[in-house]
Amino acid sequence: MIEKIANGRGCPGKGRFYAIATVIYLLDQGTKFLIVQTLPLYDSRAVLPFFNIVYVRNIGSAFGLFKGLGNGTFIVLSVVALVLIAALIMISEKDLYAFSLLLGGAAGNATDRVARAYVVDFLDLYVGRYHWPAFNVADSALTVGITILIISQFRAKT
Numbered sequence: 635m636i637e638k639i640a641n642g643r644g645c646p647g648k649g650r651f652y653a654i655a656t657v658i659y660l661l662d663q664g665t666k667f668l669i670v671q672t673l674p675l676y677d678s679r680a681v682l683p684f685f686n687i688v689y690v691r692n693i694g695s696a697f698g699l700f701k702g703l704g705n706g707t708f709i710v711l712s713v714v715a716l717v718l719i720a721a722l723i724m725i726s727e728k729d730l731y732a733f734s735l736l737l738g739g740a741a742g743n744a745t746d747r748v749a750r751a752y753v754v755d756f757l758d759l760y761v762g763r764y765h766w767p768a769f770n771v772a773d774s775a776l777t778v779g780i781t782i783l784i785i786s787q788f789r790a791k792t
Contacts, residue, residue: 662771663745665771735776
């Protein structure tokens with residue numbers, strides 16, 4: 635892997651995958667900016683009978699887990715993930731769309747952690763009084779990217 639990067643092999647034609655990651659990043663940051671500018675913290679706006687727009691701050695990881703690790707730990711993990719995913723796009727021949735989603739999503743949430751020390755979440759899905767933890771565009775991209783990678787691995791085994 636390091637040889638491919640050092641020799642510049644594996645990169646030609648990969649610009650579109652970085653472009654996809656950039657679009658996801660911009661969508662994520664743009665929607666978070668709109669939420670912060672227009673919705674008071676912890677406020678909620680009904681959109682559909684099962685969907686609200688809310689403004690919450692997440693200092694943990696997925697679903698608010700691991701809050702005790704601290705923002706610095708999440709920033710370091712994010713930087714490591716961003717470097718690895720960017721390298722995987724350079725050297726991989728498959729799963730590039732998945733890696734693009736992961737890169738854009740990781741960059742979006744990492745930007746929040748550096749700029750704010752928390753991640754802005756605003757999408758609230760629910761059934762009755764049961765709510766899924768609020769999430770954002772970056773989280774959605776990460777979830778879809780991971781799902782694609784899992785499906786790809788299962789298909790490779792058969």
